[in-house]
Amino acid sequence: MEQFLQVERNGGVVVVRMNSPDTRNALSDPAQMQEFVDLCAQLRRDQSARVMVLTGNGKAFCAGGNIKDMQNRDGIFGGSPYQLRDTYRNGIQQIPLALYELDIPIIAAVNGPAIGAGLDLACMCDIRYASSKALFAESFVKLGIVPGDGGAWLLPRIIGIPKASLMAFTGDTIDAAQALEWGLVEKVCAPEDLESEVLALAERIAANPGHALRLCKRLLREGQHMRLDSLLELSAAYQSLAHHTADHQEAVNAFVEKRKPDYKDQ
Structure with missing residues (x-):
């Protein structure tokens, strides 16, 4: 078929x-x-x-x-x-x-x-x-x-x-x-x-980093059935992961250097 x-x-x-x-x-x-x-x-x-x-x-x-x-x-x-x-x-x-x-x-x-x-x-x-x-x-x-x-x-x-x-x-x-x-x-x-x-x-x-898109969507989904304090805890955990990705560092460097970022999904 x-x-x-x-x-x-x-x-x-x-x-x-x-x-x-x-x-x-x-x-x-x-x-x-x-x-x-x-x-x-x-x-x-x-x-x-x-x-x-x-x-x-x-x-x-x-x-x-x-x-x-x-x-x-x-x-x-x-x-x-x-x-x-x-x-x-x-x-x-x-x-x-x-x-x-x-x-x-x-x-x-x-x-x-x-x-x-x-x-x-x-x-x-x-x-x-x-x-x-x-x-x-x-x-x-x-x-x-x-x-x-x-x-x-x-x-x-x-x-x-x-x-x-x-x-x-x-x-x-x-x-x-x-x-x-x-x-x-x-x-x-x-x-x-x-x-x-x-x-x-x-x-x-x-055009945005893949890890940030995934984590952001997950927060939006979880936020529909969580209390604010619980969502803030989850946001802090996700944010700590995001800060330690290579793509986050590349995004910050590209912003400071006024150039287009080159993300590697890392």
Whole structure:
């Protein structure tokens, strides 16, 4: 079977494209989900990777689950309630655990509709840029189901409980302009400019030392469920590590000498 994720590498920037345009990049196969998990494990070990960009091939970012499989109780939607529970836990729920906890920053380039699990997938990323043609919906309730992949945790942390409740309780679709107003996306681009805008942002991020990016992202993640005093303790520990890296010394020297730094991921 053809790989679902196409991976391209340009220096420290890793571009990942979901490649099933015929299904609007629906997440319907356990093999697709395992590709996300395996890629994140690979990137965690790769100290030269600094930023990941996630987008979709074709007209959609990700259309969520396969509705025909739901109708037929087939594929990942088949089996007893107990079997379905394990299918979720061992399948699609592994994606938020892998993506959200990936140490390097992730930028979603939302090139088209991000519906249901597709919206939640975008919410697993750190920053979202959208095409003006993008659409967003937390649409599970319209199918008589609930967000099964972490959306009820992710979406309120981005746009707040009232707006997340509005999206989750109605299942209604919002456009890119509304998503920008609500803070769901950081920028809306012309469709032909989306990729270049996202790659330019990725390059700006990747120009920084990799160890600092990883530690900074970890602090942002941990800070969501820690007390201030606990986070300060963790920050002090991370900072002491950062101060003793060769890249920190290179950054300081380059700043003082007014030149471009040359980082070695050390």
